Amino acid sequence: MSRPVALVTGGGRGIGAAVCKRLAKDGYDVLLTYTTSSRPAEFVVDAIREAGGDALAVKIDCAAEDEVALLASHPWMARSVDALVLNHGRYDRVPAGELDVAHLDRTMAVNFRGAFLVWAAVQPHLADGARIVVVGSQLGTRGSPHGADYSASKAALQAWARSLAQDAGPRGQRVNVLAPGYVDTDLLSADTPEKRRTREDEVPLRRLGSPDDMAGAVSFLIGEDSAYMTGAVLHVNGGLYLP
Numbered sequence: 001m002s003r004p005v006a007l008v009t010g011g012g013r014g015i016g017a018a019v020c021k022r023l024a025k026d027g028y029d030v031l032l033t034y035t036t037s038s039r040p041a042e043f044v045v046d047a048i049r050e051a052g053g054d055a056l057a058v059k060i061d062c063a064a065e066d067e068v069a070l071l072a073s074h075p076w077m078a079r080s081v082d083a084l085v086l087n088h089g090r091y092d093r094v095p096a097g098e099l100d101v102a103h104l105d106r107t108m109a110v111n112f113r114g115a116f117l118v119w120a121a122v123q124p125h126l127a128d129g130a131r132i133v134v135v136g137s138q139l140g141t142r143g144s145p146h147g148a149d150y151s152a153s154k155a156a157l158q159a160w161a162r163s164l165a166q167d168a169g170p171r172g173q174r175v176n177v178l179a180p181g182y183v184d185t186d187l188l189s190a191d192t193p194e195k196r197r198t199r200e201d202e203v204p205l206r207r208l209g210s211p212d213d214m215a216g217a218v219s220f221l222i223g224e225d226s227a228y229m230t231g232a233v234l235h236v237n238g239g240l241y242l243p
Helices: 014-025 038-050 065-073 101-125 148-171 193-202 211-222
Strands: 005-008 029-034 055-059 081-086 126-135 174-180 233-236
Touching (some): 005 014, 014 029, 014 211, 029 038, 081 101, 081 211, 101 126, 126 148, 174 211
Parallel strands (some): 174 233
């Protein structure tokens, strides 16, 4: 019996890499995408294969319609896609008062339009009962003085996912949003030790989230324990933000 297939965008690093490994452990074969460096993505593939699973990494720019369209003709698409995790994104720190149109357009193109393009390309190949997880952010609700474009893109993703959940429900497909708080990834690599302690002190659980924390939440949203959840936004942030 063949294993189910999961497609994870932005699967080479951080949250995406942890999600790929967790879904492989859960019994999925994993097709992951990356945008720039192949080496981290290949590390993920190797780790999954060494653990007895199957995985493949493909390079695409999720904001480029012609590149995303190639997913539809990928050999793995001959099998139904059982789980789709839209995790890719960009976050360039720009003060809200200094944001320009070019920067805004690029962020929205990658984070929001890119998610739509991937979904549209894969949609004909989604299995009945497929599970879709859109990785958003607490900032999609809270906003950010140094990431207004990022916050807007994540808010758009959240609204789109909830709309999609209503449309896809009659087909047995579930669509949910994971909204992380502070997660210990490259995104926070520029933090000084003092800034890191400040972040940790903001969180009631007094620590940053780990990529594995987020992967566990994705596993839950894809698994049968969340079988009656769709259109939900799951905030996983150690109590930092309580909507």
